[in-house]
Amino acid sequence: MVAHLLRLKIALLRNSLRRSTMQLVGLAIGALYGLGILGTALVGLAVLGTQGPEVVGTVLVLAGSALFLGWLIIPVVASGLDMTLDPARFSTYSIPMRQLLAGLALSGFIGIPGAITLLASMGTAAAWWQHPGAAAVALFCGAVAALTCVVASRAITAASASLASSRKFKDLSGVVLLVPLVLLGPITTSLTAGVQGVRDYLPDLANTLSWTPLGAVWAVPAAVAAGQWAAAGGKLAIALAALAVLTWIWKACLAKALVTPPHAGNLRRSAGNLGFFRLFAASPAGAVAARSLTYWFRDPRYSAGLIIAPLLPLVFVFASSQAAGGGSTGVVLGLGGALAAFLVVWSISSDISYDNTAFALHLGAGVPGAADRAGRAAAAGILALALGILYALAGAVISGSWALLPATLGLTIGAVGSGLGLASVFSARFTMNAPLPGDSPLKSKPGNNFSAMVVQFSGFAGVGVLVVPELVLTTIALAGNRPALGWISLATGAVLGAVFLAAGLRIGARLYDRRAPELLLAVSADR
């Protein structure tokens, strides 16, 4: 039975690769990336081995504890990340619990993250090349550690499953948990600054961790190397007990999940709230705009973008204040706003992929291409302009120089217009493997990455070319403090933005009218 589950996982992986060569390329890139990490880690471990056993022990305990934390947190953040062997799907088969657990745990090692974790954990033996006894123990402890990682992530997924299956929680967690990811730069910078202050404190921290389930298993070889047999035995006991407890939690949650089918809590609401549909013109284009705007707020795949984009200027401000002091904050905020606005408008380049087969409604109703393109562009444009202008104003207030506001606005308006124009063409021409409706915004399928990256990159480059005039004018105006050029930039941005928007909507509409059935067919392949 265990072998069956492993074979099933491999078959699922193989079949998903057979569906498209792009997925194969994506997996290959992922594997290369993983091997790169593994190689770096192994070399690093071997180099680390030249240090004394105390240093090696400290580093391994800290790194290992971080690895554990990663395996605990990531499955919750990215719920449904890899549900190829979703336990719920086995609920109708009477598989003995023991074998189901073993099969699911081992199948965790089939796949890049699991395999790399296993190899790297056992590779910690390389750091003990000066102490062969400790190296042998490290091999065993590495295997235990990797197994604990997988079991811990499964346990926490199972434990949060009932919570995570409610739609509201899924929608919220996917979006909210993106925030720390975006702010990762500032957070790590502050942390490193803090850590440098408490470098002396690290050995103590490692020592404490080594007596907790997080670090115990990683500390056993160090204790062996130091000849502290009692400590080694105690820490191994802690590690094995942690594995046993996690397995028990997993088993209990799984047993409950297998007999409790997911159900949706339901609140009945009667008619009367048409939302954005009341605000837009009663025409096909107005309806598309109202629907798109509703989705920007209600669909986590869109609202994730709406949360991330406004955070980016803040990240830039943080970075620039680190590099150049606070003097440039206002300018950076304004320019970051232009980039944020562009990112918002660019997300409609995969609008039809996001619709998935719901797009059939547009096709069946015979929505003219012009109305479809204009409606989608209007919704994103409203949000992006509001965002860009807000940041430009904030930048002007902070820097106290209103004279340069037109320069920032010129770039923002130009980027929004040109971005909307090109995105309208792209979304009528290309479809991609977007996260399905209802999926986590973080979920990307293996292999989507490569083809999507090529399309996205050429789009970015294209918009970059289209906004060159505004970019040059704004840069000169800001760098040379020449407000007159700022006004020219504003005029250029308004004119070029409008021209590219009109042209993009037109070309996009023509492509749409010609290819709409093909677009539906392309997104139906992926549902």
Next chain:
Amino acid sequence: MTDFSAHATTVPAAPQQPAALAIRGLAKAFGSKAAVNGINLDVPAGSFYGLVGPNGAGKTTSLSMATGLLRPDAGQVWVHGVDVWAHQLEAKRLMGLLPDGVRLFDRLSGEQLVTYAGLLRGMDRDTVAHRVHDLLAALDLAKDAGTLVVDYSAGMTKKIALAAALIHAPRLLVLDEPFESVDPVSAANIRDILHDYVASGGTVIVSSHVMDLVQRMCDHVAVIAAGTVLAAGTVDQVRGDLSLEDRFVELVGGRNQTAGLQWLRTS
């Protein structure tokens, strides 16, 4: 709706006395596998037409091509004399669709979704609001009108999709598996609505694999298997002396005549 009749006369290849739906030589292959093999079909105006066939027979593919959702490899389709693929927008104005197996814009509330469908058809706001209210009441969805469609049950989702197909009062309704997972009371309500609609001159095409339902509900039927039409006509013509189900099995074949699963006996 008035400009289309002028249009119908300008389409040269349209059959005389236009049928509600006329299909000629429609074919589609996915890769090397032919899904639909050059089918011909005439659905008379004012008929309640059933389309039956085993799983994978090509019903959904045929209906998708007939309604402009999937481009055929070959063949032509006319809706009330309008060539569907040559004059897509005019043809789509005449049709209401309930496709099977496609998603809905399910982050909208039920009321928003039906309103959206109406506005996409270019209808004015007051008419849309009035009809949405009537449709939600008729389909017993009024109490859940403000709930997001993503939180609907399967049957409610089917009903809201039906409402979206009816909002613009089409002359031809194409419903792919409309009764799947719909409860018996709602199904009876839907049947009443459809019968009234046919009685007032509309045409309905339903695909189903529930033979009893088709025999009771429809006046015409076509049997499709392996991408070809095996029989078509009025229900009485097609079934002869047999029940529709027996006739269907006779046409399609595939019944196992062996003794069955000997070991599946409890005593």
